[in-house]
Amino acid sequence: MKKLSYHVLAALALVSTQALAAAPMPRLVQQDGHYALLVDGKPFTMLGVQAHNSSNYPNALPKVWAAVKDAHANTLEIPVAWEQIEPVEGRFDFGYVDTLVAEARRNGVRLVLLWFGTWKNTGPAYTPEWVKFDDKRFPRMLGRDGKASYCLSPLGEQTLAADRKAFVALMRHLKQIDEAQRTVIMVQVENEVGTYGTVRDFAPRGEAAFRQPVPAAVLARKKPPVPGAASGTWSEVYGPYADEYFHAWAVANYIEEIAKAGRAVYDLPTFVNNALRDPLEPLAPWKGNFASGGPTYDVIDIYKAAAPHIDIAGPDLYAPQSDSVAATLDKFQRPDNALFVPEMGNAAAYARYVYRILGRGAIGVAPFGIDYADYSNYPLGAKRTDQTMVEPFGTIYAAFAPLAQQWGRWALEGRTAGIAEGDDRKPQSLVLKDWGVSASFREWQFGAMGKDAKEEDYPPGTAAPNGGAAFAQIGADEFIVIGQHVRLHFWPAGANEGKRSMFARVEEGQFDPQGRWIMERNWNGDQVDHGVNLPARPTILKIRLRAY
Ligand code: DGJ
Secondary structure, three states, X not given: OOOOOHHHHHHHHHHHHHOOOOOOOOEEEEEOOEEEEXXXXXXXXXXXXXXXXXXXXXXXXXXXXXXXXXXXXXXEEEEEEHHHHOOEOOEOOOHHHHHHHHHHHHOXXXXXXXXXXXXXXXXXXXXXXXXXXXXXXOOEEEOOOOOEEEEEOOOOHHHHHHHHHHHHHHHXXXXXXXXXXXXXXXXEEEEOOOEOOOOOOOOHHHHHHHOOEOOHHHHHHOOOOOOXXXXXXXXXXXXXXXXXXXXXXXXXXXXXXXXXXXXXXXXXXXXXXXXXXXXXXOOOOOOOOOOEOOOOHHHHHHHHHHOOOOOEEEEEEOOOOHHHHXXXXXXXXXXXXXXXXXXXXXXXXXXXXHHHHHHOOOOEEEEEOOOOOOOOOOOOOOOOOOHHXXXXXXXXXXXXXXXXXXXXXXXXXXXXXXXXXXXXXXXXXEEEOOEEEEEEOOOOOOOOOOOOOOHHHOOOOXXXXXXXXXXXXXXXXXXXEEEEOEEEEEEEOHXXXXXXXXXXXXXXXXXXOOOOEEEEEEOOOHHXXXXXXXXXXXXXXXXXXXXX
């Protein structure tokens, strides 16, 4: 098992000496391609939830906190809108931010603030009125046909200057109110950027920029998907992909200017979120089927080149199909891009993905719309807006909650893995160091399911896929397993291959708030003779195996 490298240990030591003065700044650290977000100087797994879009007002917060509590979340993601902090140009009002931060502290949760500025789901709806309706000063993009788009141009210099000024004011204010406590641990810059309906800005400013050579930083990172020139204009290098890639660069560049200026004032980690392009469809030039210019998987390299002050491009998961989720996670988790899922649907079908996402070593995850404001997210998410919506996530988060630090450290050390039941309901397996694990679903706890089982023969509560398990290999032969609705078999692999094996211990228990293991019982006999059967309720096991 890998040890923490010197530079990560040094970073941990530095932040702990700083802690004597003020809480250390949250920061992202990397170790052999695995990541952790350090909060208070220690790895922190974000068990997040995101509030509704319109809950960013003091009087709306009680319904948010109630859902946060039921969800056992340790982090709330919530918008701060440009329109609310700068309703009149140059006059800032941080009343909401002050209330939010104070109440988050009282509720014992951290905050991830979502800057709804120039773009919110690509549109300008969250800009102040003095921006929204001033097309001259804050130009919209033009389509190929010369018609104005709804979307503000990333090449509008005054738009950038005004957004940057507001964002910097926000970051300056956060520094003033939160430097000592670091309740705010990350900031999202803009929200689901890009443009629907036109691939890029065809106004004269867009045409002129499009004819410029591709910047060297982009050339160094983004290889053309089809043969093209090694350097030159966007068209020469990227052929049919040039329009989309140019727009991605323009948007990323704009975001970079905002993030860089904000971080110069208060250096919080930052990310952008993405309305996905279909991860299973063969790569093809933009044909109107996703928001051009957003940080889709195919342009992460362009974002990395153009926006070094953005730490992460994160996928928003709103397609619940398991093959699509798996493909998206594969594409967004990269040695240069920590896995972080800033949004996913709040329907029960998504809950099992928490195991897969945290098992893969993500720094965090957040279902969207975990908020008791009376607004249903169906069909994108849950039908109901009550405790039944929160419960599938809350029970899983409750199991992880005391481990938020420890899990983050294990993830940084590359010791974790995760499984989520597929839509095909088929068994899955994975190999950890010297041990394999297979998982099957829809099994009773005792004995095997007959081959000719009919729907009514399956265990209750398994009509839809909801099984999953996350593993942390905490020693050569020892695992922490958190899971539900799954049967597990462990087998000797790697250096153990060919040996026989037995369980030494299969302890069921809990972690106390200090992260100490409290055993309830040791599973043996019937409880392990038919595999390790994790029930409907998320259950924590500490398993020790021996190969002999
Ligand atoms: C993704 C966006 O980023 C959110 O702000 C919200 O609009 C959801 N879609 C819709 O539920």
